[in-house]
Amino acid sequence: MFVSxxxxxxxxxxxxxxxxxxxxxxxxxxxxxxxxxxxxxPVPLTGALLESRHFAEATPGQHRHRIALSSVRGEAVELAVxxxxxxxxxxxxxxxxxxxxxxxxxxxxxxTATRLAVRAVQFxxxxxxxxxxxxxxxxxxGARVFVVSCRDVDDAFAVxxxxxxxxxxxxxx
Numbered sequence: 001m002f003v004s005x006x007x008x009x010x011x012x013x014x015x016x017x018x019x020x021x022x023x024x025x026x027x028x029x030x031x032x033x034x035x036x037x038x039x040x041x042p043v044p045l046t047g048a049l050l051e052s053r054h055f056a057e058a059t060p061g062q063h064r065h066r067i068a069l070s071s072v073r074g075e076a077v078e079l080a081v082x083x084x085x086x087x088x089x090x091x092x093x094x095x096x097x098x099x100x101x102x103x104x105x106x107x108x109x110x111x112t113a114t115r116l117a118v119r120a121v122q123f124x125x126x127x128x129x130x131x132x133x134x135x136x137x138x139x140x141x142g143a144r145v146f147v148v149s150c151r152d153v154d155d156a157f158a159v160x161x162x163x164x165x166x167x168x169x170x171x172x173x
Contacts, residue, residue, distance in 0.1 A: 023046070023047055024046050024047045024048070024071075028045040028046075029164055030045060034065070037079075039081070040169075041079065041169050042167075043069065044069075044161060048076075049069070049071075050070075051068045052065070060083070060085075064082065065079075065081040071161075073155060074151070076158035078147075079146065079148050079169075080146070081144055082097065082146075083143065084143050085143055091121075093138075093145050094138055097145075101123045101125075108121060109121075109124075110122075111137055111166075113139045113146070113166045113167075114141065114167075114170070115170055116141065118139050118141055121138050121139070123135070132152035134151060134153065135153050135159075136148070136150070141171045144171070148165055149162075
């Protein structure tokens with residue numbers, strides 16, 4: 001397992017851990033590339049920490065790459081990349097690998113993702129005693145499936161970063 005961390009902005013320069021001295025404006029981003037995951041994605045210019053993890057030993061059904069974007073409030077957005085060597089349809093992949101997303105109480109809607117405007121399925125997961133309300137978008141490009149998760153739909157930073165990543169993600173073939 002290869003672990004790398006990239007500090008984009010150091011915000012915690014004293015004060016409360018939730019005191020963001022350089023809040024993100026929700027618009028200003030820069031494109032960063034993760035060569036191992038073969039993606040490029042927009043990252044907020046301020047107030048963010050990015051961590052990439054790569055799992056060479058991932059088995060079918062496990063993500064091969066995980067990229068997490070955190071703010072001063074904690075993890076905001078996660079991008080997980082799964083291999084799909086059998087090139088299952090998006091619906092079949094979700095049914096076989098991510099069936100928990102298809103529970104009846106979750107809202108489901110069709111969406112588009114990436115600069116290629118590929119078909120995505122978005123799930124809204126309700127708040128529970130163990131997690132915040134979340135939003136998850138799943139889409140396929142070639143032999144890979146991408147799962148983008150917004151960790152707290154009540155956190156404006158997380159929602160804006162989720163939307164920016166979905167819209168601006170670049171995927172290498």
